[in-house]
Amino acid sequence: MSPVTDVAPDPAATPPQSAKLVNLPNALTVLRLLVVPVFALLLLQDDGLDNTDRYWATLVFGLAIITDRYDGLIARRTGQVTEFGKLADPIADKALTGTALIGLSVLELLPWWVTAVILVREVGVTVLRFWVIRHGVIAASRGGKAKTVVQALAIALYILPLTGLLASARWWVMAAAVLLTVLSGLDYVYRAVTLRQTSARAMRAATARRATGPSTGTRTDTAA
Numbered sequence: 001m002s003p004v005t006d007v008a009p010d011p012a013a014t015p016p017q018s019a020k021l022v023n024l025p026n027a028l029t030v031l032r033l034l035v036v037p038v039f040a041l042l043l044l045q046d047d048g049l050d051n052t053d054r055y056w057a058t059l060v061f062g063l064a065i066i067t068d069r070y071d072g073l074i075a076r077r078t079g080q081v082t083e084f085g086k087l088a089d090p091i092a093d094k095a096l097t098g099t100a101l102i103g104l105s106v107l108e109l110l111p112w113w114v115t116a117v118i119l120v121r122e123v124g125v126t127v128l129r130f131w132v133i134r135h136g137v138i139a140a141s142r143g144g145k146a147k148t149v150v151q152a153l154a155i156a157l158y159i160l161p162l163t164g165l166l167a168s169a170r171w172w173v174m175a176a177a178v179l180l181t182v183l184s185g186l187d188y189v190y191r192a193v194t195l196r197q198t199s200a201r202a203m204r205a206a207t208a209r210r211a212t213g214p215s216t217g218t219r220t221d222t223a224a
Helices: 026-050 050-075 083-106 110-131 142-161 164-198 200-212
Strands: none
Touching: 026 050, 026 083, 050 083, 050 142, 083 110, 083 142, 110 164, 142 164
16 A cells, blocks of 8 residues: 555645635634733743643633644545645644644743654655655655644643643653654655655656656767
8 A cells, every 4th residue: 555645645736626714624724823821921921830721721722623624634534625724724723833832841840852853754754745745745644643633632731731640640651652653754755755756757757867868968079
């Protein structure tokens, strides 16, 4: 089974349909963007010392993650994929995750190097999606999906005002998230490069170059 077709495609790589701009998937994406500052305010309130605000921040984060799961799914299944959705969906996703990670590091709950590793991977994969979009679709791998779930769980556990054993356990969940983040990122780079080299578009370009031949010019000797 081909590694680029066996799982549902990424929203950013799904060809747009003739859909209205104002639709449910786009509304969910915009809603996720709008709640990011609300989430940040709740998380950082009183330097993270207000447990009630931390619980509310966790709830907002969880609901936003759910919309991230379903806006792209609804768009694909109902033929409501739009150029706006393709652009805004990954932006909203990275805005939410990035705000959570940076906020946790500002509160000194999460090491800055963890935040840096995850954000570099997430932004890099988004760039790669658009780099290969003319060549085809790279499906979200099982490792990538596992990364998303574990990463969301780890962030939620760090947002919660946990103590004792649970506070220690969340470190291991985040460690697993970082490992999956790095491995799935490397896998995505490999598959992106492979797709750029083996896609139908790349093959047509290679065939055209072979038919044209080398452009090295031939000098004709006119000496008698």
